Amino acid sequence: MLLSIFAAEGPNGPQLASDINEVIWGSIAFFVVVGLLIWKAGPAIVKALNGRTERIQREFDEAQAARLAAEQSLSATSSDVPDIGEESARIKAEAEQTATRLRVDTAARAKAEAEAMRERAANDIQNQTAKALSDLREEISSLTRSSTEALVNDKLDAGSQAGLIDSYISSLEGA
Amino acid sequence: MSITSSYADAIHAIATAEGDVANTRAELQAFSEAVQGNGELRSTLANALLPADTRSGIVDDLLKGKASNVTRSIIGLIVTAGRGGDLTEIVNEFMAKAASASGKRLAVVRSAVPLSADQQARLAAALAKQAGGPVELQTEIDPSVVGGVVTTLGDTVIDGTVRSRINKMREAL
Numbered sequence: 001m002l003l004s005i006f007a008a009e010g011p012n013g014p015q016l017a018s019d020i021n022e023v024i025w026g027s028i029a030f031f032v033v034v035g036l037l038i039w040k041a042g043p044a045i046v047k048a049l050n051g052r053t054e055r056i057q058r059e060f061d062e063a064q065a066a067r068l069a070a071e072q073s074l075s076a077t078s079s080d081v082p083d084i085g086e087e088s089a090r091i092k093a094e095a096e097q098t099a100t101r102l103r104v105d106t107a108a109r110a111k112a113e114a115e116a117m118r119e120r121a122a123n124d125i126q127n128q129t130a131k132a133l134s135d136l137r138e139e140i141s142s143l144t145r146s147s148t149e150a151l152v153n154d155k156l157d158a159g160s161q162a163g164l165i166d167s168y169i170s171s172l173e174g175a
Numbered sequence: 176m177s178i179t180s181s182y183a184d185a186i187h188a189i190a191t192a193e194g195d196v197a198n199t200r201a202e203l204q205a206f207s208e209a210v211q212g213n214g215e216l217r218s219t220l221a222n223a224l225l226p227a228d229t230r231s232g233i234v235d236d237l238l239k240g241k242a243s244n245v246t247r248s249i250i251g252l253i254v255t256a257g258r259g260g261d262l263t264e265i266v267n268e269f270m271a272k273a274a275s276a277s278g279k280r281l282a283v284v285r286s287a288v289p290l291s292a293d294q295q296a297r298l299a300a301a302l303a304k305q306a307g308g309p310v311e312l313q314t315e316i317d318p319s320v321v322g323g324v325v326t327t328l329g330d331t332v333i334d335g336t337v338r339s340r341i342n343k344m345r346e347a348l
Contacts, residue, residue, distance in 0.1 A: 140348060141345045142345075144348060145342075145344070148344065149321060149341060152337055153321065156287075156337070161287060161288045162294075164324075165286060165294055168323055169294060171335065172298070172301035172302065173300075175301075175305065
């Protein structure tokens with residue numbers, strides 16, 4: 001069957017056109033087109049490829065720089081943050097100091113207030129004692145005066161009154 | 176010049192014009208002592224809520240036939256004017272002015288019992304010696320002095336009462 005096919009295809013066989021000129025001109029046209037493409041479009045294509053390469057390289061460099069900056073920032077931040085354990089110890093120490101100070105202050109204040117209360121109580125006792133003594137003295141004085149007046153009134157008869165007046169006048173006359 | 180001094184001046188002018196200063200002084204002093212010794216009478220005469228006619232009527236009833244018309248008019252004037260509460264001060268001022276007008280200084284003498292005429296004369300002489308001029312006594316009976324005498328001569332007080340001695344003893348206690 002293949003032989004019958006080859007025989008039917010003519011002198012150039014089944015792979016080539018039956019007309020060799022067509023093949024030649026076709027090839028020439030092909031190379032001309034390819035040459036024109038290489039001559040005219042080649043630089044633009046190369047330029048476009050180079051630009052794309054440069055852009056990719058630039059983006060890669062920028063990414064690299066950003067990564068470095070991020071690493072530096074991370075490093076700086078890490079160095080700024082103190083050690084958690086150290087900070088905890090410092091806060092605890094401060095709390096203990098504050099508690100100690102408050103304890104001392106409270107004790108001192110309580111002592112001072114107790115002392116003041118004791119002093120006020122002592123003063124109150126002293127004042128009350130003085131007042132009681134004063135009242136007692138006043139009472140004794142009043143009683144003495146009343147009894148003296150009563151006694152004098154009983155004893156002062158007309159003769160005594162006249163004697164007192166005479167004595168008064170005599171003291172003025174002798175002055 | 177105070178109100179009491181103005182009234183004293185007016186009373187002195189009236190008594191002088193009537194030519195009855197000595198009698199007026201004696202009657203005013205007696206009435207003043209009576210008012211001092213009677214709290215009810217004192218508050219009645221000083222009561223501004225009572226009508227003036229009522230107060231004047233009380234004075235007339237008290238002094239009718241016992242005091243001269245001059246004295247009754249003077250006291251009626253004082254009480255009607257609403258100065259019944261100042262009666263004693265006005266009378267004292269008048270007494271001082273009257274004494275001063277006669278060239279004497281007034282000495283107010285308070286004692287528990289009346290002074291005899293001899294005691295008054297001796298006391299007036301002793302006070303005149305101290306004051307450097309004649310002194311007129313205005314005697315008052317004051318039981319609160321208990322015994323002895325207290326004399327006020329101007330700003331000077333000469334206290335020889337039993338009351339003051341008791342007070343000193345009380346202070347010493």
